[in-house]
Amino acid sequence: MDQLPLLLTGFVASFFSALAGGGAGLVQFPALIALGLPFTLAIVTHKVAVVALGVGSAGKLLRSFKFDWPLIGLMLAVGVPGLIIGNLSALVIPAAPGKVLFGVTNIAMALYSILKPDFGVIAAPxxxxxxxxxxxxGLMSVVGFLCGVFPSGPGLFATLVFLRWFGFDYQAAVASTMLMVALVWNSIAGVTVALAAPVRWDWIPALAVGGVLGGYFGSSLALLKGNRFIKRAFESVTLLMGAWLLLQGVETWQ
Structure with missing residues (x-):
């Protein structure tokens, strides 16, 4: 029973992240702090546990979706150096300015999508x-660094790059983010931070089981419902993420 809150946390975080193309940290990272982990230990434990999101999502997407492999392979590769540097930097740099900046930017992303009703609904390569x-x-290499530095939020930037710069529709953008960021980048990040700092390993199994299930069912629902449903999920998660980061940044500064 002590593990049940961890399993539910992993499931809810991964479910909504798989649905919206990022944002697992909106639920999981603050939940780990609320459950008693210090800030740095929560960052490291979250980065290890969130690998399960990619495993669950990939289990569904690789069987059901046709990916642009050359493009995803290039974007994945260019982001790895920044990802590793960002993960190591996350253990030592102050978070307040970044949280405020990311909060404002996430809210701006959501408003941009809301004010453009057809944005991401139809692919325009x-x-x-x-x-x-x-x-x-170059944009994706910056996203890689940001994904390393911050425990929540930057995965949504990868979705935005696929949408705005490469002209993906929402379904393709979210699927590509889940494969690239949630599976591969998160796995690299998990190994990097686990080698550099302590992890609350006794919490990982329950978080991982919930994460795999949440990732699988979230991706299944995204494929079933289509672009307009995913668009609304992206906008909702991005607004919530932006507000949470903004409030956290202001509180940290104070």
Whole structure:
């Protein structure tokens, strides 16, 4: 019974993240702090446990979705160096300014999507070669660093790059983020921080089981409901994430 809150935390965090293309930390990271973990230990434990989100999502998506493998492979590779640097930096840098900046940016992303009713509903492929492709790679390398530094939020930026720069629809953008960020980047991040700092290992199994189940069912629902449903989920999670980060940043500064 002591493990039940951890299992539910992992499930809810991964379910909504798989549905919206990021934001697992909105639920899991503050929940770990509320359950008694110190800030740095919560960061490391969250980064290890959230690997389960990618495992659960990939289990569904790899069987049900057609990916643009060359593009995803390039975006994945260019983000790894920044991801590793960001993970190590997260253990030592102050978080308040970044939380405020990310909070405002997340809210702006949600409002942008809300004010453009057809944004991400229909795919409009662009910037898949030449200069546009390499600018997109540069953007994704920055997202990799941000995913390393912050325990919650930046995965949504990967979804936004796929949407806004490469012209994916919401279903393709979320699926690509789940594979690239939730599975591969999160696995690399989990290993990096586990080698550099202590982890609350006795909490990981319950968080992982919940994460795998949440990732699988969240991805299943996203594939079933289509782009407009995912668009609303993205907007809701991004608004909540932005508000939470903004409040956390202001409280940390004070």
């Amino acid at each position: 662009r910037n898949r070669e030449g200069r546009g492709l390499w600018i997109g790679a």
